[in-house]
Amino acid sequence: MLNLEAYLKQQIEATLQELDYPYIDYQFDRPKLDAHGDISVNLAMMLARPLKQNPRQIATQITESLNLGNEQISKIDIAGPGFINFFIAPSALHKTVETVLDQKDQYGRVEANSKGKAQVEFVSANPTGPLTVGHGRQAVLGDTISNILSWAGYDVSREYYFNNAGRQMRVLGNSVRVRYLQLLGDEIEFPEDHYQGEYIRDIAAKLKDEHGGSLRDREDHTIFKDAAETEIFKDIKHTLAELGIVFDTFYNESDLYQNGKIDAVIGLFKEKDLAYEKDGALWFRSTQFGLDQDRVIVKSTGEPTYRLPDIAYHRTKIERGFDLIVDIFGADHIATYPDVMAGLKALGDDTDKIRVLIHQFVTLFEGNEKVKMSTRKANFETLEDLARDVGRDATRWFFSMRSIQSHLNFDMKLARTKSNENPVYYNQYAHARICQIFRKAESSDMAWSGKADFGLLNHDSEFQLIKNLMRFPKVILTSAREMETHLLTQYMSDLSTAFHKFYTDCIVVDSENPGLTQARLGLCEATRLVLANGFDVLNVTAPETM
């Protein structure tokens, strides 16, 4: 489809020049109706105003001047208000099967690293407790978007930003300490604003096992904080690994203090008169950069607010030379990023390469029942529990199947269902079915030879299937541009539907038709490759049997 569009674009532009029409930024569309062809162009309507002519007339003139070989396009129609509709020729479809078979696991991939370096930052939860289901959506989105960007030609690195200093972590450490002392038999009340979770007790118990009571009298309490951080990070990484997610870098906020990046930003803010002191605190003149009020960047205690390290951190991303910087946040952080962007702009940094993606919340359902996710001992408070319950494939698919800005209702009952109601199985079944066909072909002494005359494919279901194969590279590019994962899951379902229909309509292994059998086996293999490529991007298993 991409090649065909590039070819059409070239021909159209030559024609525009020939007719002395102005260049206009028109679009290629995929019409909803078969009667409207395979590729549609809205060019004539867009030219109507500058040329002051009837769009259908313009379309007629362009169409008549176009010089397209009939091996690519079999028919051109002008329809509706002035759409130019192209019908793909069967020979171009047959060629597509060969292209897919030829490119295999590279089909749909833009040349590696041709777009430069991209960084995707996501999850970035501080090590104060296990990952929640909300983190799960972000983890899967971030990982899948990273894969999409990689397929779209970026050299992608995944980063996890965390803070193991500050108030939160001190409270965490003390939570473990109090639990530890309780385990030693001390009658101490557990403070209400401390971390209540069961995992705190586990960490305390481990310390008691290792050290007995020897930590009771120690002046230095950092051992509790350090133990908590180690254990919790271990747990977080385990959960992420369960979902197939591995980060390239973990960036510690503390490094920004040690390497002087924080001081450098403060220096710049003062030097450029972007900040002033009031009530003992340092205020960023953010109202000068479009915000509704000025914001504190250094508290009167001398401690920075989150904005300062965040600004310094983002400067390092820019310094590290990324061509594309993607930040993924939950909706609860919606108010924080404008401050950081304003700070970067104030310092003269180029924020154009930064894309901030905000995803909406997740609600767990068990059938029609909402699952409560309290912070105490609820059924499913952690991502680990969810992943273990419904499995990696379903977890990843369900988190990927909705637009990022849509609230996500995650139905665990549905995710567990092994039937046609569950989209994961519907798609995986298509892959398994193809593998079954190959086993059948082998046992019938008609194994796929690797070559065939694809001109024999002329059933409508075959054409529809090939047209879906053609779409894949464009789906990757569109998903990368929009930074949306549901476009891909949706495409996968379209492809599976086209395959299941083909499967019902066309017998593949037919001993009386060895030529057609080979052609159809080739089509099956091409379909299997594209499904496998899609599953690869989603990091969902492509099963050979089910």
Added chain:
RNA sequence: GCUCCCUUAGCUCAAUGGAUAGAGCAGCAGCCUUCUAAGCUGUUGGUUGGAGGUUCGAAUCCUCCAGGGAGCGCCA
């Protein structure tokens, strides 16, 4: 009070400003001596929350109103 997101079929959701708003599920009616029926076919279902505006063309952009969610700290 202010900022951001959402409101589309009974339910869950699609639709880079394009043509007759589409899928899945649920409902109804069918299809297995055939490569896996975890599949396929047909069918019911809509004033895109409401009112204006911009446009050749609006679910999509703008304004106002209603409803739901998330935020609005010298917490992150």
